[in-house]
Amino acid sequence: MTDLLDVKDLWVRFPTRNGVFDAVRGVSFKLGRERLGIVGESGSGKSMTGRAILRLIRAPGQVEAAHIRLDGEDLLQKSEAEMRKVRGERISMVMQDPKFSLNPVMTVGEQLIEAYQLHARGGKAEARRRAIEMLEAVSIRDPERVMRAYPHEMSGGMGQRIMIAMMLIPDPELLIADEPTSALDVSVQAQVLQILDKLVQDRGMGLIFISHDLNLVAQFCDRVLIMYAGRVVETCDADKLHEASHPYTRGLLNSLPRFDAPQERLEVLQRDPTWAAAPSVGPSA
Amino acid sequence: MSALSFEGLNVWFGEGRDRVDAVKGATFQVAPGETFGLVGESGSGKSTIMRALTGLAPHWSGHMSVNGRPVGRRRDKEFYKTVQMVFQDPYASLHPRQSVDQVLSETLYLHGFTDIEPRIEKLLDDVGLGPSFRFRYPHQLSGGQRQRVAIARALAPEPSILLLDEPTSALDVSVQAEILNLLTDLRAEHDLTFLMVSHDLAVVGHMCERIAVMQFGEIVEILGVDEMRAMQTTQPYTRSLLKASLGYIRD
Numbered sequence: 273m274t275d276l277l278d279v280k281d282l283w284v285r286f287p288t289r290n291g292v293f294d295a296v297r298g299v300s301f302k303l304g305r306e307r308l309g310i311v312g313e314s315g316s317g318k319s320m321t322g323r324a325i326l327r328l329i330r331a332p333g334q335v336e337a338a339h340i341r342l343d344g345e346d347l348l349q350k351s352e353a354e355m356r357k358v359r360g361e362r363i364s365m366v367m368q369d370p371k372f373s374l375n376p377v378m379t380v381g382e383q384l385i386e387a388y389q390l391h392a393r394g395g396k397a398e399a400r401r402r403a404i405e406m407l408e409a410v411s412i413r414d415p416e417r418v419m420r421a422y423p424h425e426m427s428g429g430m431g432q433r434i435m436i437a438m439m440l441i442p443d444p445e446l447l448i449a450d451e452p453t454s455a456l457d458v459s460v461q462a463q464v465l466q467i468l469d470k471l472v473q474d475r476g477m478g479l480i481f482i483s484h485d486l487n488l489v490a491q492f493c494d495r496v497l498i499m500y501a502g503r504v505v506e507t508c509d510a511d512k513l514h515e516a517s518h519p520y521t522r523g524l525l526n527s528l529p530r531f532d533a534p535q536e537r538l539e540v541l542q543r544d545p546t547w548a549a550a551p552s553v554g555p556s557a
Numbered sequence: 558m559s560a561l562s563f564e565g566l567n568v569w570f571g572e573g574r575d576r577v578d579a580v581k582g583a584t585f586q587v588a589p590g591e592t593f594g595l596v597g598e599s600g601s602g603k604s605t606i607m608r609a610l611t612g613l614a615p616h617w618s619g620h621m622s623v624n625g626r627p628v629g630r631r632r633d634k635e636f637y638k639t640v641q642m643v644f645q646d647p648y649a650s651l652h653p654r655q656s657v658d659q660v661l662s663e664t665l666y667l668h669g670f671t672d673i674e675p676r677i678e679k680l681l682d683d684v685g686l687g688p689s690f691r692f693r694y695p696h697q698l699s700g701g702q703r704q705r706v707a708i709a710r711a712l713a714p715e716p717s718i719l720l721l722d723e724p725t726s727a728l729d730v731s732v733q734a735e736i737l738n739l740l741t742d743l744r745a746e747h748d749l750t751f752l753m754v755s756h757d758l759a760v761v762g763h764m765c766e767r768i769a770v771m772q773f774g775e776i777v778e779i780l781g782v783d784e785m786r787a788m789q790t791t792q793p794y795t796r797s798l799l800k801a802s803l804g805y806i807r808d
Binding site: 313314428457458459460461462465484486487488490491492523524527528529530531532534535536537538539540541 | 599733735737738805806
């Protein structure tokens with residue numbers, strides 16, 4: 273199997289007054305056409321990893337890696353202009369909160385049509401047709417009305433579905449979803465996940481699913497990377513996450529209140545400095 | 558006598574055609590020492606009930622009482638000494654330019670305490686922060702530490718009822734466990750009554766004895782925690798909420 277994405281020895285660095293801060297430290301992984309989950313606490317570098325793949329880290333932040341290959345092409349060798357062709361068209365990203373990622377003064381329709389016209393040469397009528405098609409693909413019931421609406425008229429779940437629709441218009445090979453359901457209610461979360469799931473299966477898309485929710489990742493993804501302090505401490509099959517061996521993963525799992533098994537007190541994670549010092553776990557090549 | 562009692566509480570925002578009825582006819586009682594949970598989706602009115610009680614949502618009708626004393630339009634000092642609230646986002650609920658010491662001493666001063674020094678030390682100790690945290694500013698604290706400061710501030714007037722509005726939803730799971738344990742300990746130490754809002758049913762199940770499920774501003778059902786765990790519910794909405802909270806099930 274050829275890998276869709278191959279990341280080797282990725283570092284993200286931020287120079288600060290007190291020396292260089294390494295947000296991501298030597299992360300390597302490979303991704304096929306599958307659902308890869310990245311979990312960790314805030315500050316563990318999971319979002320930075322997602323952004324670094326798209327080279328979305330702004331100066332003074334620096335991205336370094338041996339290579340970030342998409343279908344064998346190294347993204348790090350590309351010029352900024354070439355990178356713009358990759359973003360959206362080949363790799364798309366869905367951010368956490370739809371409220372901040374949609375333009376508040378454009379209607380949903382205008383934004384979707386713009387997204388299409390940026391990537392494909394096509395008339396306005398064609399763009400409109402595609403936009404409505406995509407809204408239907410993310411199970412929005414009344415796409416004509418939604419096209420005319422402004423983002424503030426949408427609920428959070430609708431907004432996130434619109435974001436996904438927009439990301440899908442150029443038909444990317446890889447979708448990076450950064451906490452796509454964290455801002456949503458549980459019932460809406462299920463709908464959004466179903467849509468993502470269907471897209472991965474129907475289109476053969478690769479998906480990187482960044483989340484802090486271990487249970488969700490265990491249920492939704494095929495494979496999981498667990499990050500701590502900028503490193504991958506463990507990688508395992510998602511359905512075996514509950515048998516994970518690293519003390520950090522175990523600690524996180526045990527600190528969750530269980531719906532089915534009540535306990536008096538919750539276990540508190542005891543951190544060990546050696547976790548942060550140990551090198552990243554590489555890809556199981 | 559119940560610690561908190563709500564009867565036919567209606568809360569609304571706006572007027573005329575813009576009027577939104579956020580809470581419709583909510584009726585429930587919370588016994589002293591109990592932890593009562595309110596769950597539901599966003600917009601179901603669960604936080605609004607708390608905000609109406611504390612006076613943050615001014616338009617309400619119906620009847621609310623605290624320890625048997627009815628709550629009127631104006632709340633006296635006694636009310637705020639009894640009822641305190643911890644907010645969802647510790648990044649937003651602490652003044653960025655006030656140190657922990659300022660936050661706590663102002664609260665204590667406003668509640669008429671004179672022995673402020675020893676009380677600050679005691680409060681910080683109660684919430685598991687050492688004296689070294691006393692002169693720090695919020696940006697020098699982590700999310701969990703900030704939430705501890707917010708809890709210390711709420712405990713300052715020695716309340717008997719604590720309102721918890723999603724106290725851990727902005728925190729990581731490992732920190733969430735610390736805060737939930739802290740709340741459990743404080744409840745035992747200070748004989749507190751909790752009214753807790755959360756969208757996370759596992760958290761509510763861990764903390765609460767009884768749970769009210771809300772939808773569209775109405776209380777759909779009130780059920781005990783064991784019934785909830787066993788999914789013994791008569792309401793389809795509760796069942797669908799419980800099912801959704803169990804995670805993603807691929808069909």
